[in-house]
Amino acid sequence: MTSIRRRTLTLIIGLMLAGLAVISTLNLHDSNHEIAEVYDAQLAQNARLLQGVLRMPLASKEHTELYKAFNKALGEAEPRVDGHPYETKIAFQVWDRHGEVLVHTASAPSFTAPPSTPGFSDVVDMNDRHWRAFLLEDKQNDLRIWVGERDDVRADLVDRIVRHTLGPNVLGSLILAAMVWLAIGWGLKPLADMAATLRARHSGSLEPLQLKPLPSELEPMQAALNRMLAQIQEVLGRERRFIADAAHEMRTPLAVLRVHAQNLLEAGTEAQRRESLEFLISGVDRTSRLVNQLLTMARLEPKATSAPLRTIDLTQAVRDSLIQLTPWLLSKRLELAFDVSEQPCRVTTDAAAIDIALNNLITNAANFSPEGGVITVQLSQAQGFYHLSVEDQGPGIDEADRARLFERFYSRGNHQGAGLGLTIVNTIATRLGGRITLVNRPEGGLRAVLSIPQSL
Numbered sequence: 001m002t003s004i005r006r007r008t009l010t011l012i013i014g015l016m017l018a019g020l021a022v023i024s025t026l027n028l029h030d031s032n033h034e035i036a037e038v039y040d041a042q043l044a045q046n047a048r049l050l051q052g053v054l055r056m057p058l059a060s061k062e063h064t065e066l067y068k069a070f071n072k073a074l075g076e077a078e079p080r081v082d083g084h085p086y087e088t089k090i091a092f093q094v095w096d097r098h099g100e101v102l103v104h105t106a107s108a109p110s111f112t113a114p115p116s117t118p119g120f121s122d123v124v125d126m127n128d129r130h131w132r133a134f135l136l137e138d139k140q141n142d143l144r145i146w147v148g149e150r151d152d153v154r155a156d157l158v159d160r161i162v163r164h165t166l167g168p169n170v171l172g173s174l175i176l177a178a179m180v181w182l183a184i185g186w187g188l189k190p191l192a193d194m195a196a197t198l199r200a201r202h203s204g205s206l207e208p209l210q211l212k213p214l215p216s217e218l219e220p221m222q223a224a225l226n227r228m229l230a231q232i233q234e235v236l237g238r239e240r241r242f243i244a245d246a247a248h249e250m251r252t253p254l255a256v257l258r259v260h261a262q263n264l265l266e267a268g269t270e271a272q273r274r275e276s277l278e279f280l281i282s283g284v285d286r287t288s289r290l291v292n293q294l295l296t297m298a299r300l301e302p303k304a305t306s307a308p309l310r311t312i313d314l315t316q317a318v319r320d321s322l323i324q325l326t327p328w329l330l331s332k333r334l335e336l337a338f339d340v341s342e343q344p345c346r347v348t349t350d351a352a353a354i355d356i357a358l359n360n361l362i363t364n365a366a367n368f369s370p371e372g373g374v375i376t377v378q379l380s381q382a383q384g385f386y387h388l389s390v391e392d393q394g395p396g397i398d399e400a401d402r403a404r405l406f407e408r409f410y411s412r413g414n415h416q417g418a419g420l421g422l423t424i425v426n427t428i429a430t431r432l433g434g435r436i437t438l439v440n441r442p443e444g445g446l447r448a449v450l451s452i453p454q455s456l
Contacts, residue, residue: 004191005184012184013177020169024162031161035154036132040120043134047147050092051138054103054145089150091131097142114144123148190215194222206233257284314345314354314386314452318379321358329362333371336362339378345386347454349432354388354452357428361390361448364422368394368446381454385434389449396440425450 091108095101099114109125115135123131133148185192194211208226211218260280267273322338329336358377365375373393380387422436429436429450437449 005181005188008184009177009181012180016173016176020173024166024169027165028158028162031158032154035157035161039132039149039154040134043120043132043147043149044136046092047134047136047145050094050103050145050147051136051143054094054138054143055141089153090148092145092147094146095144102143108146108148115146190218194218206236309348309350311346311348312351314347314349314388315340315379317351317354318358318377318388321355322362322377325359325362329366329375332366334366334369335372335374337374337376339376340380345379345381347386347452349452353428353432357425357450358388358390360422360425361450364448365390365392365394365446368392370394384454385451386454387449387451389447391441391445391447393445396444396446397438422448 089107091105093101093104093108093111095114109123109127109129109131115121115123115133118135118137121133121135123133125131130151131148132151132154133146136145136147137143138145190211194209197209197211206229208229209222211222214222257280260276264273264276264280267276318340319338322336326336362375362377369375369392375393376391378387378389378391380389422438425448426436429452433453434451437451439447439449441447
């Protein structure tokens, strides 16, 4: 695509030339009309002046002498010496009532018979020259006065007017085009400066643009670019954190797996091989959980792209999640209880995020519950929030550890844990505009309450 400057200039120059062509055409038409009017008026005026001279009260003999004097003077005219070249292109003739020529110029066309129609007319002589003529009848003196002018006189004048007008117009248009080119360049300079700044930036630079002063038309562009750069920085930051966290947390499990694998190779008895194999399987399971938790954290980073919100029945959503978890809890010899209020629980939220949070809370409760323990899930509403709580019968939490429970990779009392469960729940609560609360139960155990706003 061509540049904005070239496109704009092409449009402006095209419109300007089109306008110049229209104006020139109108000027040519008006010039022809006005010249015709002026010259026609001169023809009629010359005929009446000649009529006035011929009406002078003279004797018949004196009139004859006057005609001879006219013809002699007109015959002696030499335009190249003391006259004008147009003299030969302007002519007149006078006839009497018998059709005899009384006065005529040398350049006048020949007529087989005097013209009979008074007024203006167009005449073509024997040499195919076109004349514009005016015939005046003097009935008082029985005279016919014919005054003519060749058309090329008018055409030459129109040509001179067109040349004298069109030349300056073309020259002015070229000068105006150059000025428009410079003006467009000056107007687009802020855009050119922005483009130059972007080209000069290092390919890895994500610093926001700070171009000042900036026209109001470019401010939204700069703001959009800065938002995009900030989003790219955030995405890259999340990727770097994920890579750093994964590298940090995977180092130890992989080393442990290597030790178990080596022990398996070096085992001398079947019992040792079985024990090493069980340790190896347990380590693989822990590493799988760690990878899943890390991937979940990457998806749930603050300001990351969220799933579309939809209105759900929170009670049914929690019940569906518990149905999926029940076989796993039974395999760990744990019981599950679900206590829900009678009121409907309709909410517009991210159903997948709620499912992830509930899975992490129940997994955390199962890891600390004794064999045969009961995990109770309650759903209630109060003060504009839905409260989803998970209670276990474990040891609870120490007040000294409370501040660190939401830190990444901090695992309290569970060596098989990745230390990301509560961090994930806290991230989800923040995204949904809610909160997570941890409270020790008086009868023992921990109550984790996820509060979700009833309307986002």
